[in-house]
Amino acid sequence: MQVLKFGGTSVANAQNIKKVRDIVAQKPSSDQLIIIFSAISGTTDRLLQCGRLASGGHLEFREILQQLVQDHLNLVKELLPLNNQSSLLSFVVHQFHEVEDICNGILLLNEFSGRTQDRIASFGELISSQVISAFFSSSGIKNEWLDARKLITTDSTFTYAAVNFRKTEENCRQLTALHSGSMLIMPGFIASDEKGNTTTLGRGGSDYTAAIIGAAAGASLVEIWTDVSGMMTADPRVVSNAKAIKEISYHEAMELSHFGARVIYPPTIQPLMDKKIPVWIKNTFAPEDHGTEINATLLMNGNTTRGISSINGIALLSLEGSGMVGIPGFSRRLFETLASHHINVILITQASSEHSICVGVEEHFSAKAKEAIDATFSFEIEKGNVNPLVIEKAMAIIALVGDQMKSHPGISGRMFGVLGRNGVNVRAIAQGSSERNISAVICGADILKALNVLHEEFFEATFKQLNLYVAGTGNVGSKLLGQIFQQQDFLQRHLRVQVRVVGLANSRHMIFSEDGIDLSNWKILLQKGEKMNTDTFIQRMQEKNLRNSIFVDVTANEMVAGTYEFIFPKSISVVACNKIACSSSFEYYTKLKKLSTEFNAQFLFETNVGASLPVIVSLNDLLRSGDNIHTMEAVLSGTLNFVFNNYDGKKSFASVVKQAQDEGYTEPDPRLDLGGTDVMRKILILAREAGQKMEMEDITNNGFLPASCFDGSVDDFYKEMLKHESHFKKLYDEAAAKNCKLKFVAQYSISPLGVGGA
Ligand code: ADP
């Protein structure tokens, strides 16, 4: 006997239900099939919403109900031939009349108890399973519909009923004997208590129905058919590189599901593990895919970690106080209090000093927990031995799972290392002695980044995604974008690095795209973007909180250079060709360096000096290997090189400078190059990188332009240079007479007398 369960999306519409029929039709007829169906996706939510609206006196529930009726009637019309439809159409109408009656009752009584919630929610599965049963019959697949409420007996904990397995097994034996041989179709999720009231097994509980029936009837196999190709290494909606796991142990599957992998409802595994019944998770929309097999074998296939999952909406409760140390009974009282208020504890940590106990619970329990715990410890709180309970909300738990982690040291080191490097603060840690699960409590806002970096570290050893925020699209910026575009494929294929530009700005506009901006079309996209605002750009980058984020400053803007100090604290790296930050005050330069180290971010500015030559990195290497830098002498200005190489006294000096500007050699403001400021910035950066504490004012600049050139605007600058053509010609002729060339040389030397500049 095999038990198959099809989830909400698998039966969401007629097209999908036909896929389900094809899957079922291919099963060998020798094996008896029991097929469990969920409600059509979204139905349970909508039914419960109707109840909630009615209990608040809102008549809008009627519209939602009307839509539900319409959706189900349409489904019947699409699935069944015209002459077979009428009885099913009236069945659907009749069922929803019952729902409406219940809603009217709720409206009148102004009350929506757990019992009524279960009653209303049950209609989703009751209707879907009967519609599909009729469709199967009309497609020539013989089957019988059975009410799961006759099989599964539970207690009366409505909305989350506990199964009476002994009774359920007995029911199953009797009923399946009666129907042996034929295909049975049943609604998932629903059951009944001893008095015959409808109960439900908890949201997502149809998986559990399959497990209960499979275990009770001694199935040889249980298949959970859903909308993904198996249990994945992480939630595919959050981690786009998640991969399907081929094989997983019961324990691992259980840990993953308990920590948020909602592909399988957590209680599902236990009854199947007890009876050693193998479980497959398969994809209704890609039945040929392998899927995941869950079984008892301990896998030794080299993977120490099997998957990661997470739960959001966690509150961390901390009970602290010096009066707790060495005194037995505190934890007992804490947990008894939580249990007596039906507050489920998800994670527990206690430092060995016993000075504090920390527990993770679902956020909505936090107010109740605070009230109850403070009341329990009121005496100690009053005496000052224990502090009132501290609650931190909006937290999340991430869990790394794998049976083999216990025999491999260093996994937790890697886990916390990678979180730390990415600026994810870990607030509490729990690892069971089975070492099958390492859990960490982090801030809810970091969840996306944390899951992705952990996935990269443990499941994509050779794959890395870089998320770039590029500011500046002038000469250098647009070349850089072109280069990234050209190299994207190569980097991905050969180096397994995916470089994406997720934010882009120039002085006018900015755009963002979490999937990466289309670099073949960035100019048009940027032009249509919103108005640029530096603070907003930085803020968005911080809020997006993507892993491996890098801010690339390809501007020459002072305001942009002033933002780095706000970027590093989010563990976002900065790569700048903008020289302003590194040549600003020594205090700011060292502050940035410190921040980047403190927050594990890179601060790279190799192109500040020597363009693409590895000058800064070579200096750093020399220092690291114990050398001291005594002297530097360098021609540092590309602009001045161009100008001196092309000026021969025939064309005007001003026209050669203009040509350098037009060809993209100069800073946006050419006066910075011609006046020597750019060279001063560069030698300052080199001196600082050589370990020298130095400011711009410490540098002597022997400029060669008449001072009047710098009095007005850029236009005046050109005009003034023209006026002084004879000055430039004289410089040139004097050099030529000595068979020399003009150069603007920066010199740095450290001597017993101090530091010399250029
Ligand atoms: P069904 O309606 O078939 O029961 P669910 O929506 O309950 O389906 O569960 C399937 C969904 O679970 C997937 O679409 C996926 O988004 C989510 N999911 C979360 N974690 C995982 C994981 N580790 N592996 C696979 N799916 C996961």
Ligand code: ASP
């Ligand atoms: N229909 C129920 C729910 O939405 C049960 C299920 O789909 O598994 O929670």
Ligand code: MG
């Ligand atoms: Mg489900």
